[in-house]
Every structure is written in C-alpha cells, then in structure tokens.
Amino acid sequence: MKKYIFITVLILFFFSQKSLCQPFYCVPAIEENGHPPDSLTLYLTTIDLTAFVGMPVDSFLVKLPNNYDSMRVYGGHNPKRAGKLIISYINKNISVFIYVSTFKYMDPWSNYTTWDITLFRKENIDHIIVYKGSDCINGCLL
Numbered sequence: 001m002k003k004y005i006f007i008t009v010l011i012l013f014f015f016s017q018k019s020l021c022q023p024f025y026c027v028p029a030i031e032e033n034g035h036p037p038d039s040l041t042l043y044l045t046t047i048d049l050t051a052f053v054g055m056p057v058d059s060f061l062v063k064l065p066n067n068y069d070s071m072r073v074y075g076g077h078n079p080k081r082a083g084k085l086i087i088s089y090i091n092k093n094i095s096v097f098i099y100v101s102t103f104k105y106m107d108p109w110s111n112y113t114t115w116d117i118t119l120f121r122k123e124n125i126d127h128i129i130v131y132k133g134s135d136c137i138n139g140c141l142l
Contacts, residue, residue, distance in 0.1 A: 040065060040089060040092050040094060041092065041132060041137065044096070044137065044138055045138050047063065047138065049127075049128040049129075049130070049138055049139040050139075052125050052128060053125055054124050055124060056123065056125070057085060057100065057122070057124075058121045058122065059125075060098060060125060060128065064096065065089075068087045068088060068089050069088050069089060069090040069091070070086075070087070070088045070090075071085065071088075071117070072085070073085050073117055073120050075113055076099070076101075080111060081109055082100070082103070082106070082109075082115045083099060083100065083101075084097050084098060085097075085100075085120055085121075086098075092132075093133050094132050095131045096129075096130050097129045098125055098128050099126045099128070099129075100120065100123040100124065102124065102126070103123055104123065104124075105119045105120075106120060106122075106123065129141065
C-alpha cells in the first residue's frame with residue numbers, strides 16, 4: 001500500500017512541476033490576468049537585453065519574431081530628432097522600444113519626422129525596453 005501511495009505522490013509531483021516549467025527555464029503558469037503567458041511574452045521577458053547594448057539594431061532585430069504589425073522610427077526627446085525604433089505586436093499588446101543616442105550612418109534630424117529605417121538599423125543600440133500594454137516587462141529603467 002505504501003508503494004502505491006508513494007508512486008501516486010511521485011506522479012502528481014512530476015505533472016505539477018511539468019506544468020510550471022518550459023523546456024529550458026521555469027516560468028509562472030499564469031499571468032496576472034489569469035491566462036497562460038504566450039510564447040512571445042515569455043521570450044521577451046527572459047531575453048538579456050543588455051547583451052545588445054552597443055551592437056547594431058539589426059543584431060537584435062534578427063532575434064525577434066518577424067510577425068510584428070508595425071516597425072517605425074520615432075523622435076526622441078526632441079520630436080525632430082530620431083531616437084527610437086518601435087516594433088509593435090498589436091495582437092499580443094506588446095511593444096519593443098529600441099533606443100539609439102549616437103548616430104554614425106544617418107542624419108537624425110528631420111523637419112518632417114521621417115527617417116530612413118534601413119540606416120537606423122545600422123546604428124548602435126543605447127538601450128531596449130519591452131512593454132506589454134503600459135507595463136514594462138523587460139529592460140525597465142529605474
């Protein structure tokens with residue numbers, strides 16, 4: 001009898017742990033809204049964004065799923081000076097902000113607030129922040 005109880009407890013423990021863990025890391029089984037987190041959210045919360053600082057924007061973009069809904073360069077503190085690339089996954093309510101502060105390949109100033117995205121992608125990353133809705137989920141500045 002003890003053997004059956006032990007095996008039952010062992011099986012229950014195994015299945016409860018499996019529901020909480022993904023193949024390479026352990027993650028929460030549910031988000032605050034009560035729904036399981038999607039794979040894009042899991043990926044963007046676990047990726048080390050600091051590893052891309054000082055590297056070209058393209059080096060980070062190749063790590064992102066390319067099923068985004070929009071990708072556009074926006075102004076920074078001064079709206080006529082390029083400052084960030086925003087990638088939006090509208091269905092997932094996720095936005096990735098890639099900030100550049102020093103420019104080597106493009107002129108960051110534009111009276112019409114339009115910039116060459118191809119040249120922006122060559123610039124080096126200053127920092128990256130990921131939002132789910134209005135909540136920062138990775139790269140949050142203190």
